[in-house]
Amino acid sequence: MVGSPWSHEVLKAQGVNVVFRMRSSAPKGDHLASVARESFYVKALRNVDFQVLEGESVSLVGGSGSGKSTLAKVFLGFLRPKEGSVAYLGNDIYRLKGRRMREFRINVQPIFQDPYNSLNPARKISHSVQLGLFLHEMSKEQKEERVARTLEMVGLTPVDLFLDKYPHQLSGGQRQRAAIARAFIGQPKVIIADEPVSMLDASVRADILNLILKMKQSKNTTFLYITHDLATARYLTERMAVMEQGEIVELGKTEDIIESPAHEYTMRLMNAVPDIWHHGSRAPDRPVVPPRFGVDSDGEKDETSGYVDLGNGHYVKRG
Amino acid sequence: MLLTGTFVAALLIDFTLPRLMPGNPVQTEVTNLIAAGFTLSPEAIKGMYALYGYNPNLPIYVQFYDYIVQLLHGNLGVSYIFFPQSVSYLIAQRLPWTIFLVSIAVAVSWIPGTFIGMFAAGKRNAKFDSIFTPLLNFISSIPNFWLGFLFLIFFAADLKIFPLFGAYSNTVTPGANLAFILSVLHHAILPILSLAIVAMGGYVIHMRNTMVGVMGDDFVLVARAKGLSNRRIVRTYAGANALLPNITMLAISMGAVFGGNILVETIFTYPGIGYLSAVAVSGEDYSLILGIFLIFTIAILVANLMADLLYAWLDPRVSLI
Numbered sequence: 031m032v033g034s035p036w037s038h039e040v041l042k043a044q045g046v047n048v049v050f051r052m053r054s055s056a057p058k059g060d061h062l063a064s065v066a067r068e069s070f071y072v073k074a075l076r077n078v079d080f081q082v083l084e085g086e087s088v089s090l091v092g093g094s095g096s097g098k099s100t101l102a103k104v105f106l107g108f109l110r111p112k113e114g115s116v117a118y119l120g121n122d123i124y125r126l127k128g129r130r131m132r133e134f135r136i137n138v139q140p141i142f143q144d145p146y147n148s149l150n151p152a153r154k155i156s157h158s159v160q161l162g163l164f165l166h167e168m169s170k171e172q173k174e175e176r177v178a179r180t181l182e183m184v185g186l187t188p189v190d191l192f193l194d195k196y197p198h199q200l201s202g203g204q205r206q207r208a209a210i211a212r213a214f215i216g217q218p219k220v221i222i223a224d225e226p227v228s229m230l231d232a233s234v235r236a237d238i239l240n241l242i243l244k245m246k247q248s249k250n251t252t253f254l255y256i257t258h259d260l261a262t263a264r265y266l267t268e269r270m271a272v273m274e275q276g277e278i279v280e281l282g283k284t285e286d287i288i289e290s291p292a293h294e295y296t297m298r299l300m301n302a303v304p305d306i307w308h309h310g311s312r313a314p315d316r317p318v319v320p321p322r323f324g325v326d327s328d329g330e331k332d333e334t335s336g337y338v339d340l341g342n343g344h345y346v347k348r349g
Numbered sequence: 350m351l352l353t354g355t356f357v358a359a360l361l362i363d364f365t366l367p368r369l370m371p372g373n374p375v376q377t378e379v380t381n382l383i384a385a386g387f388t389l390s391p392e393a394i395k396g397m398y399a400l401y402g403y404n405p406n407l408p409i410y411v412q413f414y415d416y417i418v419q420l421l422h423g424n425l426g427v428s429y430i431f432f433p434q435s436v437s438y439l440i441a442q443r444l445p446w447t448i449f450l451v452s453i454a455v456a457v458s459w460i461p462g463t464f465i466g467m468f469a470a471g472k473r474n475a476k477f478d479s480i481f482t483p484l485l486n487f488i489s490s491i492p493n494f495w496l497g498f499l500f501l502i503f504f505a506a507d508l509k510i511f512p513l514f515g516a517y518s519n520t521v522t523p524g525a526n527l528a529f530i531l532s533v534l535h536h537a538i539l540p541i542l543s544l545a546i547v548a549m550g551g552y553v554i555h556m557r558n559t560m561v562g563v564m565g566d567d568f569v570l571v572a573r574a575k576g577l578s579n580r581r582i583v584r585t586y587a588g589a590n591a592l593l594p595n596i597t598m599l600a601i602s603m604g605a606v607f608g609g610n611i612l613v614e615t616i617f618t619y620p621g622i623g624y625l626s627a628v629a630v631s632g633e634d635y636s637l638i639l640g641i642f643l644i645f646t647i648a649i650l651v652a653n654l655m656a657d658l659l660y661a662w663l664d665p666r667v668s669l670i
């Protein structure tokens with residue numbers, strides 16, 4: 031992998047496993063009734079190695095249920111993995127305390143999919159956006175000023191009109207703008223956006239994506255973009271990881287993956303988006319050098335990792 | 350709007366019910382009174398028809414009009430059991446006791462119940478849940494009169510630390526004196542506890558479930574990402590959101606509290622309208638039953654109205670217009 035010194039890894043997951051226990055709820059009288067009440071396990075993440083590098087825009091693509099949101103929650107400190115380690119600037123996220131914790135909370139911010147659910151319905155927009163400065167040491171006036179400035183940046187103008195509005199008085203697109211303002215207002219290092227436009231009307235998607243692009247470029251924010259849509263991933267990010275059933279099956283430069291997808295699952299994903307699939311071709315067979323992401327860049331052999339190095343930071347899981 | 354609708358429906362039921370009953374309720378009561386040893390002149394019987402606002406010979410809309418006019422004058426008819434006292438007088442005499450019992454019971458169950466539910470949601474773990482949830486379900490499904498019965502047997506009959514019946518002891522003079530107030534409290538504790546403990550179980554469960562739902566919303570995750578502590582989120586941020594459904598729950602539960610109160614007052618021979626209604630039912634005192642029914646309906650409607658007002662005040666999405 032492109033020699034990436036330790037310090038440039040803003041977020042890093044290593045060998046992360048997340049397992050959910052589900053209680054089966056087979057309806058009574060069903061032939062499954064005998065197994066009802068038994069719990070079964072869903073492996074949402076299997077041995078995931080992944081890192082987000084400083085300043086980059088990287089996408090995590092995959093079908094529904096592939097574990098994308100789960101990985102986002104792991105990185106946000108909401109879901110402690112059963113196994114593996116997750117670090118922010120080299121420190122285990124789930125052991126952060128005091129000043130370090132504070133710094134993590136200021137610098138890693140989410141944008142969620144559903145703008146109807148991600149703003150508190152009982153609070154005014156000004157309150158929700160100002161929440162983004164919760165840990166910042168600023169006077170009330172400074173905060174208010176910053177809120178106004180940020181609302182203007184995200185296009186919620188005239189600002190005075192929107193400050194006192196409640197989420198239900200805004201359109202979906204306007205709400206997502208408010209959510210974006212809230213995410214960026216504290217000038218975080220990293221934004222993790224989990225399908226930020228998939229619930230929006232097609233007509234405003236491009237506007238919102240461009241807004242995110244503009245915001246992250248003006249602050250040089252590191253950006254983890256989660257989506258099932260390869261087209262927008264290509265538009266927004268330079269690196270890409272493809273997830274299938276809790277595993278990263280392909281990783282590399284966005285262009286490389288889209289030009290020459292190497293994993294069968296990636297190809298299937300691309301079939302859903304015919305226009306970017308066309309000039310793609312099957313990946314050439316390259317010498318097999320199983321790598322571990324992010325660990326030693328010298329191509330050290332590790333027979334257990336199960337990945338094939340296609341060069342240029344392009345890895346594919348062995349079939 | 351809905352409220353007026355409900356109220357009109359209640360009036361209509363109150364108006365129709367005696368007219369649906371087999372025979373003629375006024376005639377029934379006249380017979381009852383005569384059987385009880387009263388002598389009734391034809392004028393008195395005519396007067397009774399008038400008191401009911403009931404004259405089967407008039408067209409139905411005139412009857413309804415008369416009924417409303419009587420109601421507006423606070424005239425709910427005359428009781429048969431407590432003849433010649435009027436239903437409105439009887440209710441006015443008993444209602445304050447019931448309002449006293451029910452409002453305190455609701456206050457001491459809803460307020461702590463809501464807070465316990467709120468914090469229980471914040472402290473979610475399997476062990477806690479496996480004990481807490483079944484226990485609460487058990488408590489909330491105890492019939493409150495049965496609990497009252499146990500209290501009565503144990504604390505009043507056996508231990509004799511609480512009185513067996515009544516609202517105050519006959520050794521005190523009603524009025525603004527300490528002895529009277531203490532006596533009233535002493536008599537009210539067991540009935541209030543019987544009502545409150547059971548109701549509280551329901552409030553805790555409801556609040557906890559709502560709160561768990563709210564805590565799973567993305568805006569709570571965002572608040573955590575912003576560095577708000579779990580405690581702060583529970584207390585000031587998401588707590589307010591979960592409070593709203595619990596206010597509705599409070600209004601809905603008023604019906605159950607009033608219903609349960611009938612039996613609890615009966616067990617403690619408490620002079621409220623719950624007990625009065627039990628007496629009225631067993632004595633087939635139609636006008637009294639209907640009067641109390643109307644009062645119950647109004648009480649529940651008022652509770653709902655207050656919940657709606659509170660809701661509108663707290664929830665920006667609801668406006669009353």
Ligand SMILES: Nc1ncnc2c1ncn2[C@@H]1O[C@H](COP(=O)(O)OP(=O)(O)OP(=O)(O)O)[C@@H](O)[C@H]1O
Nearest residue numbers: 050051072074093094095096097098099100101258
């Ligand atoms: N809280 C949970 N409890 C139980 N199972 C869960 C939970 N969250 C996720 N899962 C399961 O984990 C798997 C991965 O879910 P996840 O939400 O990460 O998928 P996703 O890639 O984000 O999908 P989508 O594109 O639909 O958002 C799914 O099988 C899902 O059912």
Ligand SMILES: [Mg+2]
Nearest residue numbers: 098099100224
């Ligand atoms: Mg998801």
